[in-house]
Amino acid sequence: MGSEADRRAVLLRLSAELAADRQALDDLQGEIANLRGRLAAAMDDHGTQAWLALDLHRYYTAVENILERAERAVGVAPAPGVTWHRELLEGAAREVPETRPPLLGLRTATALEPLLGFRHFLRHAYRVPLDPRRLALLAEDLERAHPLLGADLDVVAGRLSALAAALAPP
Numbered sequence: 680m681g682s683e684a685d686r687r688a689v690l691l692r693l694s695a696e697l698a699a700d701r702q703a704l705d706d707l708q709g710e711i712a713n714l715r716g717r718l719a720a721a722m723d724d725h726g727t728q729a730w731l732a733l734d735l736h737r738y739y740t741a742v743e744n745i746l747e748r749a750e751r752a753v754g755v756a757p758a759p760g761v762t763w764h765r766e767l768l769e770g771a772a773r774e775v776p777e778t779r780p781p782l783l784g785l786r787t788a789t790a791l792e793p794l795l796g797f798r799h800f801l802r803h804a805y806r807v808p809l810d811p812r813r814l815a816l817l818a819e820d821l822e823r824a825h826p827l828l829g830a831d832l833d834v835v836a837g838r839l840s841a842l843a844a845a846l847a848p849p
Contacts, residue, residue, distance in 0.1 A: 687846040693752055694839040700745050701832050707738045708825045715818035722811040731814050736801050738821060739794040742828065746771045746782060749835070753779050768795055780838070783831045790824035793817060 714731040721727065746767050750756040755775050757766035772788035774781050783791075797817050800807075 683846045687843050689752060690839050690843040694836055697836050704741055707734055710734050711818050711821055715815060718811055718815055728809045728811050728814055732801055732809055735817050736798055739798045749782055782835055787827040787831050790827055793820045
């Protein structure tokens with residue numbers, strides 16, 4: 680990865696990006712909670728269904744971007760292929776010996792699995808109507824996963840800060 684100064688710069692950049700990503704996830708979670716309430720009041724509102732589906736997809740895509748960026752920074756990103764999305768999520772919950780600790784807890788990765796499945800569905804279901812009950816359940820899944828993810832990201836941010844501080848010049 681280069682000199683200690685280079686490694687420190689990478690860690691500080693990742694930490695700053697993580698803080699911005701965390702704020703974006705918090706904002707999206709708030710939007711999703713609002714849309715879930717609107718959907719509960721009008722299950723046949725196709726506009727709310729579409730917006731909720733899009734925000735659920737955006738949330739999970741943001742999670743994947745965070746994980747992928749972190750994995751690439753340490754050189755362990757999954758190989759491209761049909762299953763790379765699942766491998767990214769599952770791999771983030773495992774330690775990579777002598778490289779990095781787990782990025783996510785097992786509970787968090789498990790809680791995010793329905794959103795991974797929905798991401799795939801939404802990208803490939805061209806003529807399938809959205810099911811408002813399924814969307815509401817996915818929004819509930821996200822509400823359970825979000826605090827777990829936030830706690831895991833806080834741990835990662837703390838580790839990045841500690842590593843960067845350890846590499847700081849005396």
